[in-house]
Amino acid sequence: MERKPRAYSLIKTLFVLVALATAACHREVAMPPLPLRNITLTDKFFDVWPTSPTRAFVVGDRGKVLLTEDGGRNWKRIDIGTQLGVFGIQMTDAENGYLCGQDGLVMRTRDGGKTWKRLDSRTHLFIFSLSFPDANHGFLVGDRALVLSTTNGGETFTKRQLQKLFPPEIADYALPYDEPVLYSTRFVDVDHGWVVGELGRIWATENAGKSWQEQQQMLVPQYKYPLGPNDDPRFKDFLLPTFFSVSFRDQKHGAACGLEGWVIQTDDGGKNWRFAHQADKPGGPPDTLVPGAPHIPARDPLFSIDLFGSDQGITTGLTGTVLRLQPNGAWAHDTSVPAIPFPLSQVRFFDAQHGWIVGYGTILYTEDGGKTWRFCQG
Structure with a gap:
């Protein structure tokens, strides 16, 4: 019991x-739960746009838009109401701005970036880049040779394609070269602008996009790429490396960069382009490599380029590559930028002293012209 x-x-x-x-x-x-970080190693930041020495917008994957008011020490996340990737952003003044991205995404702000409204872009293609010389006039480029333009701040868009028309007798053979992706555009004013993209295409306009002219022809004889057994000699001028980014300091001086790590430059608005040489170190002599020739050392692709100040320039790329324009005209690895083994998508300077670099899990800021860089956390 x-x-x-x-x-x-x-x-x-x-x-x-x-x-x-x-x-x-x-x-x-x-x-208490850990605070949600605005910047993580898994982030993919694609573009940055500074509006003052210390204020800047950063955009990226999954609809992420960040704003700092104090040089990157603190960040605020802005809800734009979409999870689509944002590839480009530009503020035309303190109140007006635009962004673009996946699935034909185009959005506009009229209140300094506090709120964003989606516009009818009339396309679902990816839009990779945009350039607005003022609050009303803008150009956007993307997949399948897409060019959008607006003259009324995005209320309506005109859509066209920028691609070469081949003679009927070779049109069928030219299918691999049809509808190249356009990756970047830059307008210095309402009339003068450039577009670069796949297959080394360069287009320019001097009349606000009413007509366009190809400009890459000067590069073809400089690019000593040997024809392969399957290469049709009729399309030899389509064997140039793809360009991902273009920047112009003014109507005359511009540069672009791209797939094989080459930088091209012009001093006459694109009538003549040339491949720029690189140096093994800052201040070193330019190399003697011939673009496209066999046995060229492999170089990281370059994703962005920015000409700033009166004579400065920086380009960024894969595996943390950063090149800087030297006084002798060559581009050399910038040893002042911290070594980062991640893709660096975009570089933009507000003025000669204040600039930003963004990439995968990375935001860098300088306030001394790039002599030193600070990692931003948030």
């Missing part, structure tokens, strides 16, 4: 111990 009370007592004791342990566990996990 004693077994029942003893068994009941044992069960009761175990129940009390479990209850105490459960209560203890509850006390342990009742901790």
Whole structure:
């Protein structure tokens, strides 16, 4: 008869111990949640646009838009109401700005970036770049040779394609060269602008996009790429490396960069382009490599380029590559930028002293013209 009370007592004791342990566990996990970080290693930042020496917008994957007012020490996330990737952003003044991205995404702000409204771009193609010389006039480029333009701040868009029309007798053979992707555009004013993209295409306009002219022809004889057994000599001028980014300091001086790590430059608005040489170190002599020739050392692709100040320039690329324009005209690895083994998508300077570099999990800021860079956290 004693077994029942003893068994009941044992069960009761175990129940009390479990209850105490459960209560203890509850006390342990009742901790405040960790703050949500605005910048993580998994972020993919594609563009940055500074609006003052210390204020800048950064955009990236999954609809992420960040704003800093203090040189990157603190960040605020802006909800734009979409999870689509944002590839480009530009503020035309303190209140007006635009962004673009996946699935034909084009958005506009009229209140300094606090709120964003999606516009009817009339396309679902990826839009990779945009350039607005003022609040009303803008150009956007993307997949399948897409060019969008607006003259009324995005209320309506005109859509066209920038691609070469081949003679009927070779049109069927030219299918691999149809509808090249356009990756970057830059307008220095309403009339003068450039577009670069796949297959080394360069287009320019001097009349606000009413007509366009190809400009890459000067590069073809400079690019000593040997024809392969399957290369049709009729399309030799389509064997140039793809260009991902273009920048112009003014109507005359411009540069572009791209797939094979080459930088091209012009001093006459693109009538003549040339491949720029690189140096093994800052201040070193330019190399003597011939673009496109066999046995050229592999170079990282360059994703962005920015000409700033009166004579400065920086380009960024894969595996943290950063090249800087040297006084002798060559581009050399910039040793002042921290070594980062991640793609660096975009570089933009607000003025000769204040600039930004963004990439995968990375935001860098300088306030001394690039002599030193600070990692931004948030």
